[in-house]
Amino acid sequence: MDEFKQFYREELQENVKKLRKDNPNIFTRLEIKDFLKIDLSTLIIAAIFFMIFGIPILGVLWISKGSFPFFWTIIGVLTSHIVSRGILQNNFQEKAQFKTAFKQQIMGSIIRFLGNQFSYNPTEGLAKEKLNDSFILPRKAKGVKSEDYVSGTVGDTDISFCEIIASASMVEERKVYQISNEQKGFQKMSRSMLAKMRHEISEFYRGIYFVADFHKSFQANVLIRPTEFTWNDHHNEETAEPYKVNKRLDDSFEQVHLEDPVLESTYNFYSTDQQEARYILSTTMMERIKQFSNRTNKKLFFCFKNSSMHLTIPYKKDLFDPDILSESLRQEPDLSNILNNEEIFTYFQDINFLLGIVEDFNLNTRIWSKT
Amino acid sequence: MLIATIAVIIALAIFIIGTGYLVALYNRIVRRENEIDNAYGSIEANLKKRHDLIPNLISSVKQYMDYESDTLQQIVELRNMARSDDLSTKKQEEIESQMTQALDKLMVQVEDYPDLKASENFIQLQQSLNEVEEQLSASRRFFNSAVKQFNDSIETFPGNVIAALFDFSSREMFNAEVHEHKTPDVGSLLDN
Numbered sequence: 001m002d003e004f005k006q007f008y009r010e011e012l013q014e015n016v017k018k019l020r021k022d023n024p025n026i027f028t029r030l031e032i033k034d035f036l037k038i039d040l041s042t043l044i045i046a047a048i049f050f051m052i053f054g055i056p057i058l059g060v061l062w063i064s065k066g067s068f069p070f071f072w073t074i075i076g077v078l079t080s081h082i083v084s085r086g087i088l089q090n091n092f093q094e095k096a097q098f099k100t101a102f103k104q105q106i107m108g109s110i111i112r113f114l115g116n117q118f119s120y121n122p123t124e125g126l127a128k129e130k131l132n133d134s135f136i137l138p139r140k141a142k143g144v145k146s147e148d149y150v151s152g153t154v155g156d157t158d159i160s161f162c163e164i165i166a167s168a169s170m171v172e173e174r175k176v177y178q179i180s181n182e183q184k185g186f187q188k189m190s191r192s193m194l195a196k197m198r199h200e201i202s203e204f205y206r207g208i209y210f211v212a213d214f215h216k217s218f219q220a221n222v223l224i225r226p227t228e229f230t231w232n233d234h235h236n237e238e239t240a241e242p243y244k245v246n247k248r249l250d251d252s253f254e255q256v257h258l259e260d261p262v263l264e265s266t267y268n269f270y271s272t273d274q275q276e277a278r279y280i281l282s283t284t285m286m287e288r289i290k291q292f293s294n295r296t297n298k299k300l301f302f303c304f305k306n307s308s309m310h311l312t313i314p315y316k317k318d319l320f321d322p323d324i325l326s327e328s329l330r331q332e333p334d335l336s337n338i339l340n341n342e343e344i345f346t347y348f349q350d351i352n353f354l355l356g357i358v359e360d361f362n363l364n365t366r367i368w369s370k371t
Numbered sequence: 372m373l374i375a376t377i378a379v380i381i382a383l384a385i386f387i388i389g390t391g392y393l394v395a396l397y398n399r400i401v402r403r404e405n406e407i408d409n410a411y412g413s414i415e416a417n418l419k420k421r422h423d424l425i426p427n428l429i430s431s432v433k434q435y436m437d438y439e440s441d442t443l444q445q446i447v448e449l450r451n452m453a454r455s456d457d458l459s460t461k462k463q464e465e466i467e468s469q470m471t472q473a474l475d476k477l478m479v480q481v482e483d484y485p486d487l488k489a490s491e492n493f494i495q496l497q498q499s500l501n502e503v504e505e506q507l508s509a510s511r512r513f514f515n516s517a518v519k520q521f522n523d524s525i526e527t528f529p530g531n532v533i534a535a536l537f538d539f540s541s542r543e544m545f546n547a548e549v550h551e552h553k554t555p556d557v558g559s560l561l562d563n
Contacts, residue, residue: 216502257516274406274516275413278509368502369495 015105023098042080102322118152125162136303141166148320155364158213166205207314214309217370220273224302319350403521410514417507425450435487445473515544
């Protein structure tokens with residue numbers, strides 16, 4: 001950490017300063033709702049104008065005669081709408097540019113500080129097919145937004161990780177509600193309602209997808225899923241339903257019962273080969289999973305496939321995105337008190353934690369045939 | 372007449388459902404018994420892999436160590452004994468346990484032979500041995516898990532009725548300790 005603080009003083013702080021100076025307006029918090037308020041206010045004023053001046057004669061006649069109140073009210077509303085949209089659009093673009101600059105200048109520097117063996121691509125990520133083929137999540141993703149791909153080696157172990165946001169069509173979810181509601185005697189959903197929902201997409205998982213080369217060779221597929229998982233655990237969506245954790249498993253998977261009762265109560269284990277599952281999940285590996293799970297206090301999903309370990313850790317926040325409201329970005333960096341910029345250190349700590357997974361699972365121990 | 376017909380239908384339904392349930396239960400017990408055999412087969416396959424590695428290991432080690440050493444002799448003898456066909460499961464378990472201890476002892480002795488430790492051939496053999504030992508440990512754990520599930524299913528009602536009818540009896544688990552903790556650590560050799 002001391003080394004990183006020194007790096008921050010010598011290099012990163014200048015980047016933060018420059019980023020802040022280059023984007024003075026970025027910290028003005030403008031949201032769509034602000035502009036909706038402007039639109040709404042203008043409409044109310046227009047309505048009042050129209051009621052005062054427009055009621056006696058039909059609006060059509062007023063327009064045709066070029067009458068002042070109605071015509072100029074319409075023009076005013078439209079202008080106000082266009083201007084507010086323009087400001088909003090500009091603000092969005094500025095934010096997007098700031099985000100890109102932040103990732104390149106700050107996150108890129110942090111990754112470089114961690115070692116030349118790491119590469120970082122803010123726009124690269126995990127393909128939807130790869131996520132679905134891993135069976136790591138109990139729901140099939142209809143859409144995957146993935147970015148911030150980091151790859152490299154920690155000791156002898158190749159690793160990579162990126163952010164993922166997995167989403168699914170609401171239809172499947174709503175059908176479940178529909179059936180349960182029908183059972184409770186509620187009215188059946190109309191076709192038009194279902195057709196509308198077909199286009200609705202809901203985010204059901206957000207987190208980090210981590211892949212590491214496993215230290216043993218194996219052919220089987222092994223899945224570890226929490227016995228219970230509700231997106232509510234990590235996301236404030238009141239409507240979130242608990243996952244059915246044994247979903248999306250074909251007949252080749254069998255449940256594996258391991259010797260550790262604590263782990264068995266927290267996770268379900270599935271594998272295409274009972275013996276290889278135990279070869280991968282040795283007693284020390286089980287202990288490491290338990291410790292890591294306790295330390296993170298998160299419900300993790302694992303997949304062991306093609307001699308690699310895949311792991312997803314749910315996160316509410318974006319680990320690589322700038323927090324516009326962050327004090328360290330808004331204020332002039334304070335050289336005398338470096339801890340004022342602890343948000344920047346959080347980015348470093350989060351990435352360091354991910355790289356530490358290799359040690360946490362002892363993946364650098366290469367005492368087996370696989371080198 | 373109607374009541375009698377209903378009673379017959381109910382009795383038939385109970386008989387069909389009951390028979391179906393018992394058949395399903397019987398099949399489940401048979402599947403679990405087969406899983407034990409499958410797990411045992413996996414143990415035997417891994418034991419064979421271990422036995423096959425020993426001649427290479429001995430030939431690699433004896434270039435550096437005294438072949439007459441007790442440990443090497445013991446490993447060779449145990450291997451020959453383990454390959455006999457007429458061994459009971461218990462006896463085989465004993466021999467394999469002794470072999471595990473002898474191999475561990477050998478790996479400790481190897482520490483005194485830096486040239487041997489650095490030998491590429493020996494390192495590869497030791498890695499293979501580590502792998503086989505862990506696979507063996509995994510298959511024993513699988514076997515014990517299969518035996519536990521089988522025993523649970525024939526010792527609880529109504530499985531115990533099926534077990535009595537079809538002569539299923541409890542199986543014994545492997546008592547051999549999980550070897551993983553004692554895996555010879557080649558890591559220290561590789562660090563050199």
